[in-house]
Amino acid sequence: MVSWGVDNELVEEDLVNKSSLLLSLNPVHKKVPVLVHGGKPISESKIILEYIDETWKQRPLLPEDPLERAHARFWAAFIDDKICSSAVDGSSQESICYEGEDQAKAIESTMEALELLEQELGGKKYFGGDKEIGYVDMVAGWIAYWLQFVEEVGGFKAMDAAKYPCLDAWIQNFVQIPSVAQNLPSPDELRNIFCAMRMAMQTK
Ligand SMILES: N[C@@H](CCC(=O)N[C@@H](CS)C(=O)NCC(=O)O)C(=O)O
Incomplete structure (x- = not known):
């Protein structure tokens, strides 16, 4: 899938029976969403959005000032x-x-x-x-x-x-x-x- 000009793959999670993948990616909160970039997990929605803003600069999410x-x-x-x-x-x-x-x-x-x-x-x-x-x-x-x-x-x-x-x-x-x-x-x-x-x- 391509969103905001960036290739990505969405992996859905069953929150009633959490996968071992989710537990290994977010062992602290055990919650979605988790963004995996370059094999490294980033958790917490706002932190993920800030990471996206700082990493893919072609479409800023936060203002510059x-x-x-x-x-x-x-x-x-x-x-x-x-x-x-x-x-x-x-x-x-x-x-x-x-x-x-x-x-x-x-x-x-x-x-x-x-x-x-x-x-x-x-x-x-x-x-x-x-x-x-x-x-x-x-x-x-x-x-x-x-x-x-x-x-x-x-x-x-x-x-x-x-x-x-x-x-x-x-x-x-x-x-x-x-x-x-x-x-x-x-x-x-x-x-x-x-x-x-x-x-x-x-x-x-
Ligand atoms: N503060 C977290 C909250 C994430 C969150 O509440 N995720 C829910 C789904 S929307 C979840 O994974 N719930 C499973 C659980 O609480 O066990 C964020 O902003 O990413």
């Missing part, structure tokens, strides 16, 4: 900590895969985070400007597609198009980008993964 880079890293960390992790990370008592009071607290904090993102995005087409997607959009991509299936499986709604119109417009733009649209997992695949994660968290 140090202040703008810091700003992009700030929002990527914010999205990861406040939205992606609290939604699916079973180690967080606020996981929105839980029920009752824990779930209500997590939905509230997710919505507060979405409101802050709405303000950060403002009228821009993408987080880094109007031209093309970059680092922050890629980290936020989880909100554009995956979140709706976490909501469906968890039986709640946090992403409200009427409350967050700029984010909603960003989602519509993001999922239509051909390289994004062609690589999205199927809805059923995600439903199955989140159902399995929810069950695993509830029996912990």
